[in-house]
Amino acid sequence: MSILTEIGEALERGKRKQVVALVKQALEEGMEPQKVLTEGLLPGMDAVGIKFRNNEIFVPEVLVAARAMSAGTEILKPLLAETGGTSLGKAVIGTVKGDLHDIGKNLVKMMLEGKGIDVVDLGVDVSGDAFVQAAIENEAQIICCSALLTTTMNSIGDVVKAAQDAGIRDKVKIMIGGAPVTQEFCDSIGADYYTVDAASAAICAAEILTA
Amino acid sequence: MYTPRENLMHFFRNEPVEWKPISTDMLNFLPEVVPEYVARGTVAQQKPFTGQYGGPDWFGVNWYYDPVARGSMETMHLLDDISEWEEKVVFPDLDAIDWENCARENAEYLNTDKLICTTVYSGIFERLISMIGFEDAAVALIDEEQQEDVHAFFERLTDFYIEYIKRMHKYFNVEFVTVHDDWGTQDSLIFSEESHKEMIEPYVRKLIKAVHDEGMVYDLHSCGKIDKLIPTIIDMGADTWRGQETAVNKYELVKKYGNHFKFTVVVRADEPVDDDNARKKMQELLNTYKDDRVLIAIGGGAFTPSQRNMFEKMVRKT
Incomplete structure (x- = not known):
């Protein structure tokens, strides 16, 4: 088994210490940091996403894997910066105004990071203007917003409107999700993408950034 | 005639009830x-x-x-x-x-x-x-x-x-x-x-x-x-x-397990609704669970006190 495969499998099992050791070993053996990331860590996290989507594993297992991923990427980050390796792109993420639920949002964040996307987490109860401001300041290509409540899902429309008013609508894609959100709702407010779960959101975001 | 409390306790003890129990038969103490x-x-x-x-x-x-x-x-x-x-x-x-x-x-x-x-x-x-x-x-x-x-x-x-x-x-x-x-x-x-x-x-x-x-x-x-x-x-x-x-799918769950478990089902309004629509929502729920032993909860917080009273009267007829 190659060391890259070992890294991916250790990540899938959430073995943080093992991932760190293997990443270090791969680098010591002269492997390019970008290769360790794209052929070791990211495929491992992809596998986690697929298993999560298929209900073969659950939130705790995803979190453990994401932490292993994060430990691995921490080692690579300075080297990637030196060698000019870059992330796939940048997204800002948050739960919309009036909504305090952050579990789903946090999962999406982890899945996006697992795809090699830089994520700026705005937290919960985020206004449309705050989403847009953060997108401008961070030069994000994607805004991800979620709502868990039927009473707050309409605030997602405020994000779309704020992006239009700020003149950045052609610069960002707006992805939405959450329990009451549907494709029909997405269409009705003029958002770009609705995804049904965290793993699908990450796939969608990666497709946007590589299109 | 049972009191609301008695009706609910009979419901939970699997005994005959006089009407479909509803959350307005309860008093929250917090x-x-x-x-x-x-x-x-x-x-x-x-x-x-x-x-x-x-x-x-x-x-x-x-x-x-x-x-x-x-x-x-x-x-x-x-x-x-x-x-x-x-x-x-x-x-x-x-x-x-x-x-x-x-x-x-x-x-x-x-x-x-x-x-x-x-x-x-x-x-x-x-x-x-x-x-x-x-x-x-x-x-x-x-x-x-x-x-x-x-x-x-x-x-x-x-x-x-x-x-x-x-x-x-x-x-x-x-x-x-x-x-x-x-x-x-x-x-x-x-x-x-x-x-x-x-x-x-x-x-x-x-x-x-x-x-x-x-x-x-x-x-x-x-x-x-x-x-x-x-x-x-x-x-x-x-x-x-x-x-x-x-x-x-609450309906499916009620049909599958409702013979030996009591589900709470919800009539819900997150935004204000007029009395006709409130009545319609409750009647739909009552029709859906006509033959099931379910507890009805009023959810969403948008029904008015008078609509909640109306729901009470509606369930008393069940």
Whole structure:
């Protein structure tokens, strides 16, 4: 088994210490940091996403894997910066105004990071203007917003409107999700993408950034 | 003619009822002497609450109350990890609360023919979340290095809840306890069934038994897609379950398990509706569950008091 495969499998099992050791070993053996990331860590996290989507594993297992991923990427980050390796792109993420639920949002964040996307987490109860401001300041290509409540899902429309008013609508894609959100709702407010779960959101975001 | 309380208790004892039970047959009692209810913004008592919602709960975890969301969220966690619980978590002193005085102050409110109810807003998993945050709590459930501490914390917490519930029964004749503990995400369980069985179930069973030993009713409030756990919830002895209607097919669950379990079904309005539409919503629900033993809850917070009265009259005809 190659060391890259070992890294991916250790990540899938959430073995943080093992991932760190293997990443270090791969680098010591002269492997390019970008290769360790794209052929070791990211495929491992992809596998986690697929298993999560298929209900073969659950939130705790995803979190453990994401932490292993994060430990691995921490080692690579300075080297990637030196060698000019870059992330796939940048997204800002948050739960919309009036909504305090952050579990789903946090999962999406982890899945996006697992795809090699830089994520700026705005937290919960985020206004449309705050989403847009953060997108401008961070030069994000994607805004991800979620709502868990039927009473707050309409605030997602405020994000779309704020992006239009700020003149950045052609610069960002707006992805939405959450329990009451549907494709029909997405269409009705003029958002770009609705995804049904965290793993699908990450796939969608990666497709946007590589299109 | 039964009183609302009698009708509900007959319902939970599998005895004939005179009408389909409805949540307006219940009286919530969430007194401000329990800091929990102030922190969570849900005080229900005789004297109108005039203070500020949010602030520290009775474990010292601080909550921010958002009037728009009509809910609270913790703003800090007490512990870096659950291994610190014995050292840092101070369990509330139930003897420090003047329960008898509280009963006197609420005598008129509690002099009711309705079923008196209270709520534990943080079940064991949610309490763990409030202590260390969601992500760490989820990880702690499957981390072998943390599981022993999680078990010990859950055991102590369950004993505390049992004592609290006993007092609510003794001093205020509370007979219905709702325990909130969300176990599902939008489309799945938060944790595996195995994790639930190993880490959560023993303590829920213990709490349910204690509630039943007091002659009370146990209502589980657990949101998310948790239909896989319904057989477990029934087996643990819960008397009813309510959860997020959009995450499960409640109708199918009622048809599948309704012969030996009592589901709570919800007539809901998140935005104001006129009386005709309110009546229509309730009639649709009554038609859907015409032959089922279900408890009807009024959800969403947008129905007016007169519409709630109308619902009461409608169910009395069932």
